[in-house]
Amino acid sequence: MKFYRSIIIFAAAVMLSFLAALFENRINPYYFQILIYIGINIILASSLNLINGFAGQFSLGHAGFMAIGAYTSAVVTSTLRISGDSIIDIAAFAVALLLGGFAASIFGLLVGIPSLRLKGDYLAITTLGFGEIIRVIVQNLDFLGGARGFTGIPKLANSFWVFSTVAAVIFLIANLVNSTYGKAFLAVRDDELAAEAVGISSTRIKVIAFVTGAFFAGMAGGLYAHFVTYINPAQFSFLKSFEIVVMVIIGGMGSIAGVIISAVLLTILPEALRTVAQYRMVIYSLLLIVIMITRPQGLFIRRRKTGNIVVPKARII
Amino acid sequence: MSELLQQIINGISLGSIYALIALGYTMIYGILRFINFAHGDVFMVGSFIGYYLAPGIISLAGGNLILAAPIVLMAAMLGCSVLGMTIEKLAYRPLRSRPKLTVLITAIGVSFFLEYGGQLVFGPDPKLFPALIPSGFVINTENLVVGTNSIVVIATALALMLLLRFIVFNTRMGTAMRAVSYNHRAASLMGINIDTVISFTFILGSSLAAAAALLYSSVYPSINPLMGIFPGLKAFVAAVLGGIGNLAGAALGGLIIGITETFVSGYISSTFRDAIAFSILILILLFKPAGILGSHESEKV
Numbered sequence: 001m002k003f004y005r006s007i008i009i010f011a012a013a014v015m016l017s018f019l020a021a022l023f024e025n026r027i028n029p030y031y032f033q034i035l036i037y038i039g040i041n042i043i044l045a046s047s048l049n050l051i052n053g054f055a056g057q058f059s060l061g062h063a064g065f066m067a068i069g070a071y072t073s074a075v076v077t078s079t080l081r082i083s084g085d086s087i088i089d090i091a092a093f094a095v096a097l098l099l100g101g102f103a104a105s106i107f108g109l110l111v112g113i114p115s116l117r118l119k120g121d122y123l124a125i126t127t128l129g130f131g132e133i134i135r136v137i138v139q140n141l142d143f144l145g146g147a148r149g150f151t152g153i154p155k156l157a158n159s160f161w162v163f164s165t166v167a168a169v170i171f172l173i174a175n176l177v178n179s180t181y182g183k184a185f186l187a188v189r190d191d192e193l194a195a196e197a198v199g200i201s202s203t204r205i206k207v208i209a210f211v212t213g214a215f216f217a218g219m220a221g222g223l224y225a226h227f228v229t230y231i232n233p234a235q236f237s238f239l240k241s242f243e244i245v246v247m248v249i250i251g252g253m254g255s256i257a258g259v260i261i262s263a264v265l266l267t268i269l270p271e272a273l274r275t276v277a278q279y280r281m282v283i284y285s286l287l288l289i290v291i292m293i294t295r296p297q298g299l300f301i302r303r304r305k306t307g308n309i310v311v312p313k314a315r316i317i
Numbered sequence: 318m319s320e321l322l323q324q325i326i327n328g329i330s331l332g333s334i335y336a337l338i339a340l341g342y343t344m345i346y347g348i349l350r351f352i353n354f355a356h357g358d359v360f361m362v363g364s365f366i367g368y369y370l371a372p373g374i375i376s377l378a379g380g381n382l383i384l385a386a387p388i389v390l391m392a393a394m395l396g397c398s399v400l401g402m403t404i405e406k407l408a409y410r411p412l413r414s415r416p417k418l419t420v421l422i423t424a425i426g427v428s429f430f431l432e433y434g435g436q437l438v439f440g441p442d443p444k445l446f447p448a449l450i451p452s453g454f455v456i457n458t459e460n461l462v463v464g465t466n467s468i469v470v471i472a473t474a475l476a477l478m479l480l481l482r483f484i485v486f487n488t489r490m491g492t493a494m495r496a497v498s499y500n501h502r503a504a505s506l507m508g509i510n511i512d513t514v515i516s517f518t519f520i521l522g523s524s525l526a527a528a529a530a531l532l533y534s535s536v537y538p539s540i541n542p543l544m545g546i547f548p549g550l551k552a553f554v555a556a557v558l559g560g561i562g563n564l565a566g567a568a569l570g571g572l573i574i575g576i577t578e579t580f581v582s583g584y585i586s587s588t589f590r591d592a593i594a595f596s597i598l599i600l601i602l603l604f605k606p607a608g609i610l611g612s613h614e615s616e617k618v
Contacts, residue, residue, distance in 0.1 A: 058418060060425075114602055121352040121421050125553060126602060129595030136592035242429065249422060281433035288426030292419050293411050 003175060010171040017163030024159050032159075036227050038267045039162035040220050043169050045247040045263040046256065047216035052245070053253035054177050055209035056189025058124045061111065062217050062244045064131030067236035068107055069100035069218025070225035071144055074153045076100075077226065082154055093156045097165075097222040104218025105211045107134070112210035116203050128238055139233045149232025150225075157226040165223060169216050174256055176212075185209060189254070246284050250291060252298020261300050319460035324583045325576065330467040330536065332575020333474035337529035338552030339559070339567035340481060341522030347498040347562035348518045351417060354424040355404055356526060357549015358431035359397050361542060363527030364446065364534045365439050366396040371447040386449045390473075393531055394524035401523025402516050410512075435542030443541040446534035470532045477528055478568055481521065485564060490517055498562065551578070551594040558601050560611020569609060573597075 076096035187195035251262030378385035456463040485491040496504040559566025
């Protein structure tokens, strides 16, 4: 029943985003831009939540995956000169986005492999390193524009693309973690050794988490690239990764709804508080410290104490 | 040939700075089993303490750098010790019995707090670090140039490492540190005050970072609040490369990273400079996760 309900919600969300796309010319472009960023950040934060929250790994390189998706899809659409006028162009854009996702998930696999041997701190810094290596390599590739950036990307992403991807990501993640298969993620997070003992291959789970998470981050990157039409390597530095990590932590690692709320809030707040923009990162970092000391489960979710065996249920709403 | 020698000297000079920072990472890891992400930013604060104090102290000393530089060094080391100790007390101590991930995230939070707090307090624009080391050349031939900078950096770093070695292996506090790093509970049953030892470790690590900061800023005098990120990460890689928790390993790892980095920017391209350390890290973690001098720790069930 639950599965069917989520399919209905998914379909409704796609319809809504399609309707929204019809009206998007009437919205103030500034608000519209924020709306799109909210969507992209939800995709990024939810996909990172799969790695950091559900599988219990700690990745600090999400912006790297995003960069790969952004550049791959941008190269595809600009070499094919896709303008978005015909139905074939629209299909080609979908293919470009998926290709970006696949390219990112290949790198997710590459990062996933060391994660089999590494834990916590080491994994965090290795993923950070991966992200930075990707950035430095892109910076040195002339056909991607190097440090100057990649210009002339067709403006194809609109609210339909962004929000149907949001719906797809949430649909997939929610159903994954509520499935029997997905319980394995939580088991690996809570106690890897015990999970292995009941026959779960923790290796497999970790790699799946990285590959899936990277795939969605790559799609988010593709959407971002085709919305802003200009990308450069500096946009995908580890500050971006950190921003996504903050969204996941404030929302509550392993909480789908909490992470969505925090992605929305943390996209709107900096816009609303532009006058005190220089305090933003200071506030983020203080929030992080205070939350870790007082409410490690995140701000919005009332949850089990640590050490309790009860597995939290992830819900869409 | 002389170019090679030049690169090696530059590499050792840079490497010994990384080594000093890496020692802080490795000591704190040895005792608390967690990576103090904020260490690179303590380094940055050390540099700014030097920046603000140096002009005053130099003029007090009548422009005599040989008299002034050690005083600035002491002041920066003291300042950073206090900072390191405070960070441990406020942010890490309440979390000592919590899952590692919690402490890790807090450390990242502290790191960003220092970086962006630094931008508010010191201003985000780069500043010119005052000359603390008398400029001059020890060797100045057509092919080989060795400034006093490199020599002072290497000598100071070496002296501090020997001092650290003495403290860790020949004093009571050092013995206590080693005991705590083996086993917290057993050490506390032997009457060792764990909190004091941990504070002391942070003092040692942070003051080495401050010394490294002054040396680094004397070689690369443009300083800004985000300057600690990359030296910090590279020093961390150095600590892992040498075997984290191992003092000699940290020094060795620092030198290797410093020399490799100088070679890559000298012979290949300086744009790849920042990616080198990470590539080394990934390779070492894939093929010898315990590091060069480290011993493998098996997980207890």
